[in-house]
Amino acid sequence: MRLPYYPGCTLYTKAKPLNETIRSCFNIVGVELDELPHWYCCGTTFTLARDNRMSLIAPLRILTKAQQEGKQVLVPCSICYNTLKRANFIFSEDREALDIINEHLEEKYDGKEEVIHPLEFIRDNQDMIRNKLKKPLSGLKVGCYYGCLLLRPAEEMKFDDPESPSIFEDFVRLLGGEPVEFALKVECCGSYLVVNTPDAAVNASYKVIKNARENGADALVTTCPLCFYNLDALQTKIRQQYPDFKDMPIFYFSQLLALALGVDENGLQLGQNRVSPEIVLKKYGLL
Amino acid sequence: MITKLNIDKEFKRKIAEISNQRISDCYQCGRCTAGCPFAMFMDSPPNQVIRLIQLGMREEVLKAQGPWFCAACLVCQTRCPKGVDIPRVMEAVRVIHLRAKECILDIPQIDYEYMLDLPPLALMSAFSKFSF
Numbered sequence: 001m002r003l004p005y006y007p008g009c010t011l012y013t014k015a016k017p018l019n020e021t022i023r024s025c026f027n028i029v030g031v032e033l034d035e036l037p038h039w040y041c042c043g044t045t046f047t048l049a050r051d052n053r054m055s056l057i058a059p060l061r062i063l064t065k066a067q068q069e070g071k072q073v074l075v076p077c078s079i080c081y082n083t084l085k086r087a088n089f090i091f092s093e094d095r096e097a098l099d100i101i102n103e104h105l106e107e108k109y110d111g112k113e114e115v116i117h118p119l120e121f122i123r124d125n126q127d128m129i130r131n132k133l134k135k136p137l138s139g140l141k142v143g144c145y146y147g148c149l150l151l152r153p154a155e156e157m158k159f160d161d162p163e164s165p166s167i168f169e170d171f172v173r174l175l176g177g178e179p180v181e182f183a184l185k186v187e188c189c190g191s192y193l194v195v196n197t198p199d200a201a202v203n204a205s206y207k208v209i210k211n212a213r214e215n216g217a218d219a220l221v222t223t224c225p226l227c228f229y230n231l232d233a234l235q236t237k238i239r240q241q242y243p244d245f246k247d248m249p250i251f252y253f254s255q256l257l258a259l260a261l262g263v264d265e266n267g268l269q270l271g272q273n274r275v276s277p278e279i280v281l282k283k284y285g286l287l
Numbered sequence: 288m289i290t291k292l293n294i295d296k297e298f299k300r301k302i303a304e305i306s307n308q309r310i311s312d313c314y315q316c317g318r319c320t321a322g323c324p325f326a327m328f329m330d331s332p333p334n335q336v337i338r339l340i341q342l343g344m345r346e347e348v349l350k351a352q353g354p355w356f357c358a359a360c361l362v363c364q365t366r367c368p369k370g371v372d373i374p375r376v377m378e379a380v381r382v383i384h385l386r387a388k389e390c391i392l393d394i395p396q397i398d399y400e401y402m403l404d405l406p407p408l409a410l411m412s413a414f415s416k417f418s419f
């Protein structure tokens with residue numbers, strides 16, 4: 001089986017572990033990822049101004065390329081996924097907007113490509129994973145951090161219940177781990193506020209991690225490179241501001257998947273996780 | 288003080304057009320502010336920004352810090368009982384500033400080491416929300 005694949009910029013730079021573990025996992029389960037040729041940035045965060053049509057050009061070009069490769073395109077980064085899916089919603093619902101943009105571009109797009117997230121692919125192909133499980137994550141208590149962009153706006157993302165989702169927990173259960181419920185799993189980590197008002201992101205990430213800890217989580221898992229940065233890299237600053245804070249390792253969902261599929265320690269790419277997950281993984285005999 | 292004279296109808300219309308929202312639908316229940324993770328950083332939280340726009344108080348809206356602390360997390364959009372897409376309204380306020388060439392993010396002022404440490408999607412997002 002082959003699947004068109006859009007990694008996005010950050011998966012080639014700061015989120016290499018996400019890119020590489022996705023690739024090795026899909027390889028193991030027998031899905032070949034066809035990276036789109038000559039792709040570019042999706043523009044990151046989706047524009048909320050109705051008259052900003054410029055921001056729809058990059059998504060349209062990406063979706064046109066994807067369509068040449070297949071009916072669905074796999075997008076692991078939450079921001080790319082949200083931006084492409086929201087732009088696609090406009091292209092499929094708002095003929096006028098689509099026509100205006102098509103008119104100015106060489107590419108012509110019909111609004112019919114489907115943007116899917118690896119968690120959706122896995123939900124729909126559970127046996128594929130189950131058959132290849134080598135090391136179930138027995139005992140590991142994981143808080144599934146959805147953040148914002150996979151879920152909202154619910155009418156457009158159609159990913160899961162925006163207030164009480166379960167697709168991520170089902171994923172952890174599939175890998176043999178124990179998902180931990182916590183209220184702030186759908187709350188923002190601070191997102192791009194980290195650039196100019198880092199205190200807002202430090203505060204938000206502190207609350208998320210603390211809430212997960214209070215509910216018994218050993219670690220948090222995320223799909224988003226920006227959530228990953230805020231939750232992982234900001235822990236040094238969190239500790240300085242909140243003396244009661246205790247570190248918590250953060251994983252990309254694909255790192256846990258790789259672990260359960262038996263990828264070797266090198267292949268897990270845990271070296272870039274600033275809060276080392278070693279102690280937690282050793283505690284459950286997973287490393 | 289609000290008088291008929293200082294209600295800026297054109298400003299209200301502009302915000303409604305860019306955001307594509309019926310601002311007058313808001314009945315000030317405060318649910319948006321109750322759930323906003325960054326309300327505590329805002330001098331005027333989401334429901335107040337909406338109220339100031341309803342009253343056509345252009346100067347006050349343009350002075351408000353609220354829109355610059357909105358992370359477009361869309362929690363309020365999910366919860367507003369009146370279906371107001373508040374982050375679109377926040378974005379409209381931001382783009383009015385940005386299109387007037389006023390921005391709060393001075394890119395050369397970002398600490399270089401910090402910039403190298405941040406993931407590109409954080410920078411790109413902040414550039415597009417906070418600069419022109």
Ligand code: SF4
Nearest residue numbers: 313315316317319367
């Ligand atoms: S939740 Fe909606 S109706 Fe309530 S104050 Fe906010 S914008 Fe107004």
Ligand code: SF4
Nearest residue numbers: 323357358360361363
């Ligand atoms: S979208 Fe903006 S205003 Fe609404 S809850 Fe999130 S940060 Fe607050």
